[in-house]
Amino acid sequence: MHLLVNIDVPDLATAEAFYTRAFDLRVSRRFGTAGLELLGANAPIYLLEKPAGSAGAGASPRNYTRHWTPLHCDVVVDDLDAAVARAMDAGASAEGPVREHAWGRIAQLADPFGHGWCLLQFLGRGYDEIAT
Template sequence: MQLLLNIDVPDLARAEAFYTAAFGLTPARSLGDGGLELLGAQAPLYLLQQPAGSEGAAGRARDYERHWTPLHLDVVVDDLDAALERALAAGATREGEVREAAWGRIVRIADPFGHGWCLLQFLGRGYDEIAT
């Protein structure tokens, strides 16, 4: 199985600037005027330009204000503090304090398009610290 990540954005150039600066992804292929493939993660990320107000899932209008979804993406980093600084400088919004657990550290952020992300730094044996 191959996993592809697609993210709707209202402004492709602005999204490219954010994702390359915040997460160190690299532009690979343009997909016409409305899509861009980014590489550098374990799965390719595709930015898809979709105007605000256009029809999205279940006939609902796309809204790029901060929204909640039961699906979010974690970006595993070696240095949480440095990664958070890069993401904020690129335009992310911090949502809460850095939390620490037996497995590592985590902080929630939102990209400029309302999508939720977590920055995650494993410590020790990572999730094996709490696995049973």
């Protein structure tokens, strides 16, 4: 299996600026003015320009205000504080304080397009600290 991450955004140039700065990704290739491929994560990330109000999944209109979805991406980082600062500097919004768990630390953010992201810093054995 090969995983691809597709992210709908209302403005491709703004999204490119955010994702390259916030997560240190690089543009690999462009698909005209409709999308681009970002590399630097474990899976390629595709930014796809889709206007607000256009039909999304199940014909629901796309809405780029902050929204909840049961599917989100976690970005594992070595230095959570530096990663949060970089993402915030790029335009992310913090959604609460950094939280500590047996497996590590987590910061919840929203990108400028309403998508939720979690930044994780594993400590000790990471998730193995709580695995049974």
